[in-house]
Amino acid sequence: MTRISSKGTCSYCGGSYSKSTILRHLQACPARKTENEAPSKKGSGKGVAKTIFHLQVEGLYLPMYWLHIEIPAKATLDDLDSFLRDLWLECCGHLSSFEIQGQSFFSEKFEPGDRSMRFALEKVIAPGMKFEHIYDFGTSTELLIKVISAREGQAQGKGAVIMARNDPPDIRCNTCGKPATAICCICSDEGTGYVCDDCAKKHECGEDMLLPLVNSPRTGMCGYTGECYD
Numbered sequence: 619m620t621r622i623s624s625k626g627t628c629s630y631c632g633g634s635y636s637k638s639t640i641l642r643h644l645q646a647c648p649a650r651k652t653e654n655e656a657p658s659k660k661g662s663g664k665g666v667a668k669t670i671f672h673l674q675v676e677g678l679y680l681p682m683y684w685l686h687i688e689i690p691a692k693a694t695l696d697d698l699d700s701f702l703r704d705l706w707l708e709c710c711g712h713l714s715s716f717e718i719q720g721q722s723f724f725s726e727k728f729e730p731g732d733r734s735m736r737f738a739l740e741k742v743i744a745p746g747m748k749f750e751h752i753y754d755f756g757t758s759t760e761l762l763i764k765v766i767s768a769r770e771g772q773a774q775g776k777g778a779v780i781m782a783r784n785d786p787p788d789i790r791c792n793t794c795g796k797p798a799t800a801i802c803c804i805c806s807d808e809g810t811g812y813v814c815d816d817c818a819k820k821h822e823c824g825e826d827m828l829l830p831l832v833n834s835p836r837t838g839m840c841g842y843t844g845e846c847y848d
């Protein structure tokens with residue numbers, strides 16, 4: 619597989635950074651600093667400071683897809699799972715799990731003793747830890763999540779905030795080299811499923827097998843189109 623450069627954009631200042639420099643940038647970004655120090659927009663005066671985790675998320679086998687997010691430590695695994703589904707994963711409501719230090723936490727419980735995702739993040743993760751998220755146990759998308767740090771700050775609700783995200787990778791049509799717009803869900807297993815608009819019409823597996831190319835580690839898998847499932 620050709621090496622795909624992996625640049626991304628800082629949500630605070632709009633700057634473009636490589637995957638390896640974005641963390642240092644976020645720690646120093648003046649625009650982020652200003653936003654974090656501004657008094658909260660809602661409510662009167664200063665709320666109680668909460669612990670907020672900084673997480674780096676990436677495709678376990680597709681590391682060109684990555685995110686830096688912040689999420690309150692009181693948010694649950696469920697909250698984090700919903701966020702990842704909405705942004706990156708959801709196709710048909712598959713089962714998912716977090717794998718944290720040898721323990722599994724499932725989106726749905728099937729057997730007595732299965733752990734749910736109703737645990738607050740602060741109970742199960744801490745800075746320095748790495749853990750995994752698996753979406754769909756058939757055609758799995760696996761994510762690696764690193765807990766970069768924790769800080770005290772203002773947070774609203776339990777939602778995650780995207781601090782930085784990879785730009786859509788420059789993926790080319792496997793036939794003609796033009797920018798790809800779709801991926802064949804049959805050929806993608808061989809790593810040769812990328813097609814451009816022109817080549818899509820004559821793709822050997824048929825146009826029905828093509829899925830739109832989406833900026834997500836789930837692109838080309840199952841029925842993933844990037845449209846949120848309800």
Ligand SMILES: [Zn+2]
Pocket residue numbers: 628629630631632633643644647648649650
């Ligand atoms: Zn920035």
Ligand SMILES: [Zn+2]
Pocket residue numbers: 709710711712840841842
């Ligand atoms: Zn699916």
Ligand SMILES: [Zn+2]
Pocket residue numbers: 791792793794795796813814815816817818
């Ligand atoms: Zn082409």
Ligand SMILES: [Zn+2]
Pocket residue numbers: 802803804805806811821822823824827
């Ligand atoms: Zn194909």
